[in-house]
Amino acid sequence: MAETTENMLAISAHAQLLAGEETPQITRPSSTRPDNLKKGGVVSDPRLGVELPGLKLKNPVMPASGTCWYGQEIARDYDLNRLGAIVLKTTTLRPREGNGQPRLLKSGEEWMNCNGLHNVGVEQLLADKLVWLEENYPDLPVIASVAGNSVEEYEQVATKLNKSSHLAALELNISCPNVKAGGQAMGVDPEVVEELTRRCVQASSKPVYVKLTPNVTDITTIALAAERGGAAGLTMINTLTGLRFDLASRKPILSNVTGGVSGPALKPICLRLIHQVRQVSDIPIIGVGGITSAEDVLEYLIAGAQAVQVGSASFTDPLALPKIISALPLVMDQYGIDNLSTLRGE
Numbered sequence: 001m002a003e004t005t006e007n008m009l010a011i012s013a014h015a016q017l018l019a020g021e022e023t024p025q026i027t028r029p030s031s032t033r034p035d036n037l038k039k040g041g042v043v044s045d046p047r048l049g050v051e052l053p054g055l056k057l058k059n060p061v062m063p064a065s066g067t068c069w070y071g072q073e074i075a076r077d078y079d080l081n082r083l084g085a086i087v088l089k090t091t092t093l094r095p096r097e098g099n100g101q102p103r104l105l106k107s108g109e110e111w112m113n114c115n116g117l118h119n120v121g122v123e124q125l126l127a128d129k130l131v132w133l134e135e136n137y138p139d140l141p142v143i144a145s146v147a148g149n150s151v152e153e154y155e156q157v158a159t160k161l162n163k164s165s166h167l168a169a170l171e172l173n174i175s176c177p178n179v180k181a182g183g184q185a186m187g188v189d190p191e192v193v194e195e196l197t198r199r200c201v202q203a204s205s206k207p208v209y210v211k212l213t214p215n216v217t218d219i220t221t222i223a224l225a226a227e228r229g230g231a232a233g234l235t236m237i238n239t240l241t242g243l244r245f246d247l248a249s250r251k252p253i254l255s256n257v258t259g260g261v262s263g264p265a266l267k268p269i270c271l272r273l274i275h276q277v278r279q280v281s282d283i284p285i286i287g288v289g290g291i292t293s294a295e296d297v298l299e300y301l302i303a304g305a306q307a308v309q310v311g312s313a314s315f316t317d318p319l320a321l322p323k324i325i326s327a328l329p330l331v332m333d334q335y336g337i338d339n340l341s342t343l344r345g346e
């Protein structure tokens with residue numbers, strides 16, 4: 001099919017649901033939901049267990065922030081207990097509508113979005129989303145993603161999230177515009193990253209992971225700044241900024257002009273960035289970018305990650321995560337891997 005703007009914007013209802021867009025009721029053909037993947041079938045292979053600050057994971061795979069909304073949306077497809085953990089949509093102090101449409105498109109094998117952090121806000125997260133997760137999945141580690149337009153806002157969200165005993169950890173999404181610094185992303189300035197991290201670490205009783213943006217000149221300086229600020233670990237990486245034009249109108253397709261690119265093209269870039277950070281820092285890394293298979297997970301662990309997140313692969317295949325998790329022991333057998341930590345040479 002030719003890659004027209006129309007095709008790029010013809011996003012499946014399923015992808016829209018996971019990205020938090022309003023969608024009609026979805027009916028998926030039963031053939032895409034094998035019974036053994038719908039409910040139960042938790043893979044309990046002790047070789048897959050991973051321990052990170054605040055997180056005891058039965059396997060190293062979790063959905064990436066913004067690609068599983070608040071969990072309820074994927075629970076219709078499979079038992080969330082299959083996951084190592086869940087990372088929720090980034091939360092801000094107040095609810096946000098985000099950018100106008102269009103804000104999600106499929107570009108070749110990749111995806112682009114400029115959702116503008118639409119989310120329900122921290123109060124509803126606490127009163128509703130986290131309560132649902134605690135009632136239905138009491139044993140699933142939950143990571144909340146935090147953002148704001150200023151260091152103070154991050155701190156306020158982190159403080160409020162302390163009310164939830166169900167949260168295992170925080171992840172700081174530092175790709176947000178810093179209003180005081182003229183709108184450049186928080187995550188490009190080492191001083192801001194260090195202060196932001198320190199303030200959230202002080203405000204929170206939970207371990208704080210910092211999610212790095214690849215849109216920087218030297219990611220190692222940012223990683224070290226997060227470490228100095230007291231980060232328990234790093235999540236690498238957020239989306240890479242991109243731009244697509246509509247041939248007919250000669251205008252950018254996405255409402256915000258640019259958007260974050262996700263999907264397979266990020267994998268080699270992210271593996272390189274993790275490898276670079278591993279040369280200067282020993283704190284745990286959760287790798288994310290373009291993962292679609294169990295082999296990809298192992299490659300990330302070889303590069304230096306301890307765990308991974310899977311994002312837009314779920315837009316293409318709703319069962320991407322349980323399939324990857326089920327395949328992991330088989331691929332480990334294939335490569336004679338007894339223990340995930342041996343991949344990193346530990």
Ligand SMILES: Cc1cc2nc3c(=O)[nH]c(=O)nc-3n(C[C@H](O)[C@H](O)[C@H](O)COP(=O)(O)O)c2cc1C
Nearest residue numbers: 019064065066090113173238262263289290311312
């Ligand atoms: C539609 C969409 C929304 C996203 N929203 C967030 C978000 O709210 N917070 C965040 O930290 N990352 C967000 N991301 C980035 C992902 O968490 C992940 O870092 C990125 O997509 C790369 O992983 P992938 O190639 O597996 O998709 C979003 C990505 C997509 C595609």
